[in-house]
Amino acid sequence: MRSVSIVGIGQSPVGELWNRSARQIAYDAISAAMADAGVDNADALYVGNMLSGSLIDQEHLATLVADACGLRGIDAAKIEAACASGAAALRVGIMAVASGFHDVVIVAGLEKMTDTVGKDTTAGLATAADAETEALHGVSFVGLNALIMQRYMYEYKVPLDAFAGFSINAHRNGANNPNAMFQSPITLDTYVRAPVIATPINMMDSSPVCDGAAALVLVPTEHAHRYTTGHHRGAVQILASAAATDSIAVHDRRDPLFLQAAETSSRKAMAQAGVGHEAIDFFELHDAFTIMAALSLEACGFARRGEGWRHAYEDAIGPTGQLPLSTMGGLKSRGHPVGATGVYQIVESVLQLTGGAGANQVPGARIGMAQNIGGSGATILTHILGV
Amino acid sequence: MRSVSIVGIGQSPVGELWNRSARQIAYDAISAAMADAGVDNADALYVGNMLSGSLIDQEHLATLVADACGLRGIDAAKIEAACASGAAALRVGIMAVASGFHDVVIVAGLEKMTDTVGKDTTAGLATAADAETEALHGVSFVGLNALIMQRYMYEYKVPLDAFAGFSINAHRNGANNPNAMFQSPITLDTYVRAPVIATPINMMDSSPVCDGAAALVLVPTEHAHRYTTGHHRGAVQILASAAATDSIAVHDRRDPLFLQAAETSSRKAMAQAGVGHEAIDFFELHDAFTIMAALSLEACGFARRGEGWRHAYEDAIGPTGQLPLSTMGGLKSRGHPVGATGVYQIVESVLQLTGGAGANQVPGARIGMAQNIGGSGATILTHILGV
Numbered sequence: 001m002r003s004v005s006i007v008g009i010g011q012s013p014v015g016e017l018w019n020r021s022a023r024q025i026a027y028d029a030i031s032a033a034m035a036d037a038g039v040d041n042a043d044a045l046y047v048g049n050m051l052s053g054s055l056i057d058q059e060h061l062a063t064l065v066a067d068a069c070g071l072r073g074i075d076a077a078k079i080e081a082a083c084a085s086g087a088a089a090l091r092v093g094i095m096a097v098a099s100g101f102h103d104v105v106i107v108a109g110l111e112k113m114t115d116t117v118g119k120d121t122t123a124g125l126a127t128a129a130d131a132e133t134e135a136l137h138g139v140s141f142v143g144l145n146a147l148i149m150q151r152y153m154y155e156y157k158v159p160l161d162a163f164a165g166f167s168i169n170a171h172r173n174g175a176n177n178p179n180a181m182f183q184s185p186i187t188l189d190t191y192v193r194a195p196v197i198a199t200p201i202n203m204m205d206s207s208p209v210c211d212g213a214a215a216l217v218l219v220p221t222e223h224a225h226r227y228t229t230g231h232h233r234g235a236v237q238i239l240a241s242a243a244a245t246d247s248i249a250v251h252d253r254r255d256p257l258f259l260q261a262a263e264t265s266s267r268k269a270m271a272q273a274g275v276g277h278e279a280i281d282f283f284e285l286h287d288a289f290t291i292m293a294a295l296s297l298e299a300c301g302f303a304r305r306g307e308g309w310r311h312a313y314e315d316a317i318g319p320t321g322q323l324p325l326s327t328m329g330g331l332k333s334r335g336h337p338v339g340a341t342g343v344y345q346i347v348e349s350v351l352q353l354t355g356g357a358g359a360n361q362v363p364g365a366r367i368g369m370a371q372n373i374g375g376s377g378a379t380i381l382t383h384i385l386g387v
Numbered sequence: 388m389r390s391v392s393i394v395g396i397g398q399s400p401v402g403e404l405w406n407r408s409a410r411q412i413a414y415d416a417i418s419a420a421m422a423d424a425g426v427d428n429a430d431a432l433y434v435g436n437m438l439s440g441s442l443i444d445q446e447h448l449a450t451l452v453a454d455a456c457g458l459r460g461i462d463a464a465k466i467e468a469a470c471a472s473g474a475a476a477l478r479v480g481i482m483a484v485a486s487g488f489h490d491v492v493i494v495a496g497l498e499k500m501t502d503t504v505g506k507d508t509t510a511g512l513a514t515a516a517d518a519e520t521e522a523l524h525g526v527s528f529v530g531l532n533a534l535i536m537q538r539y540m541y542e543y544k545v546p547l548d549a550f551a552g553f554s555i556n557a558h559r560n561g562a563n564n565p566n567a568m569f570q571s572p573i574t575l576d577t578y579v580r581a582p583v584i585a586t587p588i589n590m591m592d593s594s595p596v597c598d599g600a601a602a603l604v605l606v607p608t609e610h611a612h613r614y615t616t617g618h619h620r621g622a623v624q625i626l627a628s629a630a631a632t633d634s635i636a637v638h639d640r641r642d643p644l645f646l647q648a649a650e651t652s653s654r655k656a657m658a659q660a661g662v663g664h665e666a667i668d669f670f671e672l673h674d675a676f677t678i679m680a681a682l683s684l685e686a687c688g689f690a691r692r693g694e695g696w697r698h699a700y701e702d703a704i705g706p707t708g709q710l711p712l713s714t715m716g717g718l719k720s721r722g723h724p725v726g727a728t729g730v731y732q733i734v735e736s737v738l739q740l741t742g743g744a745g746a747n748q749v750p751g752a753r754i755g756m757a758q759n760i761g762g763s764g765a766t767i768l769t770h771i772l773g774v
Binding site: 001019021023044050051053054056057058060061062063064066072073074075076077078079080081082088091092095096098099100101107123124126127128129130131132135243244245246247248252260261264285374375378379 | 441450464487497639
């Protein structure tokens with residue numbers, strides 16, 4: 001199996017991109033990644049996307065995007081795993097290069113959630129839940145996360161504002177990210193006064209509905225020097241790729257407060273990379289809701305059960321903290337264009353590992369971990385990158 | 388790169404399965420394939436599916452199906468490439484095994500198109516076309532194929548009933564397939580009297596809307612003997628996997644009557660397998676419409692341009708003909724549950740190559756080719772299997 005490296009990255013701004021259609025947003029990210037890698041063609045394109053069928057009446061998405069990017073003819077497929085579609089596409093891209101099927105692969109994440117015509121975005125997001133045993137009964141996706149958060153607060157006797165630190169950190173980092181949807185810091189007061197969406201989740205606990213695309217160029221590590229010689233940025237090696245699943249329906253879990261798939265995939269990833277927790281210089285986690293940040297820290301072994309929120313409380317998660325999180329704003333502030341998020345996390349990790357994170361740079365970062373969660377914990381992929 | 392073999396197959400009947408939900412249909416196929424291979428677990432599940440977001444409000448489909456099949460925890464992703472989703476999922480499964488990522492992989496194709504609530508299946512199928520430049524203007528997917536067929540008839544001065552042979556052959560073969568949706572032979576008279584759907588496509592030119600699932604178990608060829616020793620069926624090796632794309636919009640093609648992606652992918656596949664046309668014992672082609680059968684034969688080099696229809700006319704395509712096509716009924720008679728079709732083609736190829744095709748057995752079949760087409764020719768995958 002060949003080792004795989006990233007030699008190019010690209011991203012569109014995240015936001016309500018009403019003047020750009022899905023293929024145009026994808027073009028923005030992919031053409032930037034190709035220019036960054038110095039390539040004008042590729043063997044394959046894998047597009048992580050969740051909602052193009054539900055929201056923009058467009059399946060067959062990867063072939064469409066390939067053609068729009070001047071890549072007509074190449075191998076192309078869309079990969080879907082709810083909000084983990086981006087990382088799932090990356091994983092397919094890694095397999096394509098590792099197997100020797102392809103030498104130059106583009107992985108993109110793409111989602112167009114706003115400015116849709118006659119579509120219900122909340123209903124679209126609920127397709128990440130179990131249609132027959134959850135969504136059919138009217139529970140929304142934020143509602144499911146609210147049930148989990150409520151249970152967490154009850155079980156561990158956690159106060160309502162305990163999760164504020166995750167949101168404050170995300171917004172502080174997003175303020176320095178020119179591609180973030182929200183570039184304004186918030187305070188504890190902002191958090192406490194935020195309107196409630198689904199008790200106890202408030203507006204500052206929740207990531208936004210938005211559009212965006214991000215892209216990567218993957219090559220075999222043994223070829224990486226061809227693309228990075230004389231280039232401002234070195235290659236970043238993929239040290240580990242691991243995936244695990246759980247029941248989609250929250251009520252079917254053995255323990256709704258434990259992300260079993262995060263535990264499994266992070267444990268496998270660390271074993272593949274041959275590193276322990278102490279080696280991880282930053283963690284791009286899936287803070288779609290603040291409760292998911294806490295549960296992710298606990299399942300991955302960075303915090304004891306019931307204590308994930310304390311990390312944010314004690315402000316250990318900034319770029320110079322003990323375990324920097326969401327270093328470019330995370331899902332909360334950079335935004336969460338669902339199928340694209342997993343690829344944004346990798347683009348941002350590459351920036352950190354190559355000294356390109358500007359004011360949010362984690363000093364001396366050499367190993368980063370990214371975790372992308374589909375549904376309320378049913379599909380979880382963990383990648384570890386290094387230089 | 389490891390060679391990959393198929394050691395288990397399973398399929399649900401194809402039809403209007405109103406008493407089975409999507410996950411139940413998938414369970415039927417996957418549990419049969421697992422029993423056939425003698426495995427009770429797997430490392431990963433890749434599900435080819437096109438329309439679950441549009442028609443049954445269910446994304447996150449692969450994780451849902453994994454859990455429903457007792458495979459909770461394993462790596463899972465849905466692969467989408469319009470009507471070529473099944474073969475695209477197979478290709479990802481092959482890469483997963485070839486790379487060494489996984490040792491036992493299940494590939495399933497799944498589609499639930501009937502008995503949906505408040506959904507428009509014709510609009511769903513049109514998401515395989517370009518939403519902004521084709522579907523927006525009201526053209527349906529059958530309409531696009533009708534334009535191509537009309538042009539073909541005009542350009543090559545082909546009579547209206549020239550395509551009947553493809554349909555007659557499919558129905559004759561489907562009559563012997565207990566899983567086929569239509570198990571009744573038809574005559575030329577049936578074809579000529581069939582109601583027109585979109586001029587010149589009539590009911591007998593067109594594959595039906597239906598439900599179904601098919602599944603495969605893939606392992607490294609070097610492990611195949613573990614699963615087939617003492618088993619009634621030997622392993623079938625995947626000799627080639629190739630994919631190519633084109634513009635989705637028919638008006639963007641250099642030549643709307645030539646399937647460039649079929650030419651490219653079949654040429655690459657034959658080179659990978661090291662075989663020529665004469666070595667192909669049967670061809671499971673993508674006869675979603677009879678015009679696509681003719682165009683596929685021409686692009687793959689089995690017929691000269693403008694003469695693909697003559698193969699059917701001269702009855703060379705039956706199980707004992709020169710190039711048997713659609714040997715278990717094809718998309719027309721077995722049925723076309725869109726995201727599942729590419730996997731049905733492989734299941735049926737395995738039956739042929741292991742002597743399990745019953746009355747439709749191609750005598751002495753040792754090498755078979757399967758081709759799955761997404762959209763009206765925009766994504767085309769060709770696989771070659773052998774024993």
